[in-house]
Amino acid sequence: MKKSPFWLLGFLLAGCGGDDFQVAVSEDAALEDTATLDTQVDTGDTRPDTTTTADTPAEVSDTLADAADGSADSADSKSDVATDVADVSTDSAPDVATDSAIDSVTTIDAPLDVLACEAPVTCYVDKDEDGYPATGAKSFFACECPKGSTIKNPSVVVDCNDEDSRVHPGATAFQTTAYCVPGTGCATKSFDYDCNGTEDKQYTVKFSSCSLGCVGEGLAVEPPACGATAGYTTCRFAVLCNKDSSTVTQGCR
Numbered sequence: 001m002k003k004s005p006f007w008l009l010g011f012l013l014a015g016c017g018g019d020d021f022q023v024a025v026s027e028d029a030a031l032e033d034t035a036t037l038d039t040q041v042d043t044g045d046t047r048p049d050t051t052t053t054a055d056t057p058a059e060v061s062d063t064l065a066d067a068a069d070g071s072a073d074s075a076d077s078k079s080d081v082a083t084d085v086a087d088v089s090t091d092s093a094p095d096v097a098t099d100s101a102i103d104s105v106t107t108i109d110a111p112l113d114v115l116a117c118e119a120p121v122t123c124y125v126d127k128d129e130d131g132y133p134a135t136g137a138k139s140f141f142a143c144e145c146p147k148g149s150t151i152k153n154p155s156v157v158v159d160c161n162d163e164d165s166r167v168h169p170g171a172t173a174f175q176t177t178a179y180c181v182p183g184t185g186c187a188t189k190s191f192d193y194d195c196n197g198t199e200d201k202q203y204t205v206k207f208s209s210c211s212l213g214c215v216g217e218g219l220a221v222e223p224p225a226c227g228a229t230a231g232y233t234t235c236r237f238a239v240l241c242n243k244d245s246s247t248v249t250q251g252c253r
Contacts, residue, residue, distance in 0.1 A: 117143040126150040127162045132169055134162035134182075160195035169195045174202040174251030176227055191226040191252035199226050202251035207233040214241035219248075226252035 123145035124133035133154040145151050161167035164179050171194040179193070180186035191199040207218030220231030232248040235241060 117141075121145065121151055122153075123149040123151060124154055125162075126159070128159075128165040128167075130159065130165040130168040132157055132159035132162075134159045137162070158195065160190075160192065167193050167195065171195070171253055174253050176249045176251045178227060193253040199252045201226060202253075203230070203232070203248060210235035210241050210243065213237070220245065224250045226250050 120141040120143060122139050123142050124137040124139050126133050126137070126149050129148060131150050132152055133150055135154055135158050137154050140149075142149075157169045159168045161179055161182055163182060166173065166175060167179055173193070175191065175193050178189035178191050181188040181190050194200070201223055203219050204223050205218040206222060207216065207220060210216045214235045214237035217232070217234040220233050224230040227250060229247050229249045232246050234244045234246065236244050
């Protein structure tokens, strides 16, 4: 009969005293404890390296001083920024105002930088470019008034129609057709081309007779209304004094 392998284990246990076995076990445990201790010592050696050493009073004082300097620099920086913003606001305000005024004036060709002028002038919009602005004409500053504007002040001389260059203060030409009064949709017309408030007629003298030397001319009838036609007589000498007749259209200004 084949013996079980466990008989050898029993023999060894029986052959060895209980004390000897305990010693062996104790020695093994001791070795394990020694290894554990070595590991703990090695691990402990690294702990001082990771511990932060407290700063000395002098180092703390330096740190506080550095922080104070940083705060001062930050304050200076904010002050500089505030100054720059103020400068930009001050510098840009005139340009913005000027550009805005010129943008509202559609007849001005290009914006003008009045800051480049030694003596800027006030210009008024003159749509028909006859040299005269209308009542309430928009104004702006410029080195000199560009095309589409004039230096003349509408509070002194007023263009009663800034959409027709024939109409303006001081106009001398007589016109035989009326113009549409602005703002009325042409429901109202006028012959007041010189803007003096009245319609001044071109022909005002009724002819009576030729004077000595066969000189004279005039209307054959009472002066007609502006734009109306009437007979007109002119004295002309040819052997005898003759009266030539024609018609004219009443002009006004």
